[in-house]
Amino acid sequence: MLELIELFFFAYRNFVSDPDEILQGIGFGRAHHRVLHFVNRHPGMRVTDLLEILRITKQSLGRVLRELVDQGFIDSRAGKSDRRQRLLYLTPKGEALARQFVAIQSRRIARALSECGPDSRELCRRFLVAMIDTEDRGSVEKLIARADQIAADPSRARKA
Amino acid sequence: MLELIELFFFAYRNFVSDPDEILQGIGFGRAHHRVLHFVNRHPGMRVTDLLEILRITKQSLGRVLRELVDQGFIDSRAGKSDRRQRLLYLTPKGEALARQFVAIQSRRIARALSECGPDSRELCRRFLVAMIDTEDRGSVEKLIARADQIAADPSRARKA
DNA sequence: CATTTATGTCAGCCATGTTGACTTTTTTCG
C-alpha cells in the first residue's frame, strides 16, 4: 500500500511537471493552467462554475483570471439572460495555449497507457474515479461528460 | 484523453485532502507530511537524501525540517562515519503521526482497489510507474524496494 | 422596493518553493 502511495506522489509530480515547462516560458503558474484548462473544456462557463470546480476562493481566482484576461487568453463577457454573470471563453490565443497543454499532458498518459496494454485504459479510468470521493463522483463524471458533449457539438456551449 | 487528465487531477486532489485534515489539526502543511513520510520509510536517511527525493532546495527543507525537529517529531543525529551528516529518524511521536498518515492514505487506495477488483492492484501499479519519467523509474522503484526491505528488516536502516 | 446574488476589489496573512550569499565543521586528496 505504501508503494502505491509513493507511486501516486511521484506520478503526479511528473504529470504536472510537463505543463510547468510551458508555464514557465510565459510567466504563468499552475493556477493559470487550471483555469485555462477548464474554460477550454467549458466555453461560456461562469466564474461561479470555476470556483466550484477548482474549489478556491474568488480572491484566488480573481488574481489569476485577471491576468489571463489582461493578457488576452480569456475573454470575459456579460451574460445575456443575467448580466451580472461573466461568461468565460478562450480567445484564439488562449485556445492555442490550451492545445499545447492538452498535447503535452496527453503524451505522458498515452505513453503510460501504451505501456500497460490495450485494455488498461478502462481500468485506469475506473481506478481514478474510485480514488475520488464518493459524493463527488457524480458531479465529476457529469462535468467530464458535459465537456465531451461540447467538444463533440460546440453549439452546446453557453452563448454570450 | 482529456477525461484521464481531469480524473487524475481530481483524484490527486482528493488523495492529498485526507492528510490535510490531520495536518491542519497540528498546524503543519503538506511539506511537513512529505518529510515525515520519507523519514518514516527510510530511517537514518541523510538530509541530502531528502533533498534528492523531494527535489527541493535545502532552504525549503530546512524550514520544515527544523519545525519537525523542534516539535519532537524527528530526531537528527550526526553520522558516525561522517560527522558532517545529519541522519534523520522519527521519534515515537513522529512514528505515531506517520502511522496516522499511512492509515488515512491507505484507506482511500484500498477502497479504490476493492472497487476495481482483485487483479487491479498490479495494473494500477504499472500505470503509475509508467506515468513516471523513464529516467526516474529505476531510482523510484529502487527507493520503494529499499524502504520495503527496511520495513521487513529494520536492522537494515542506517544507524547513528 | 428591500433583499439577495454575481462579481470584483482591497488588504493582510500563510505555506512552500526559489535564488543568492555566507558560515561552520568535517572530510578528502594531492
Next chain:
DNA sequence: CGAAAAAAGTCAACATGGCTGACATAAATG
C-alpha cells in the same frame, strides 16, 4: 599538512497561490 570540497545550516528576499474578512456595484428576485 593544508587547500579544496562536501554536508549542513542560516539569512534574506521574492514568487506563487491559497485563505480570511470586509466592502462595493450592478443586476435579479419576490
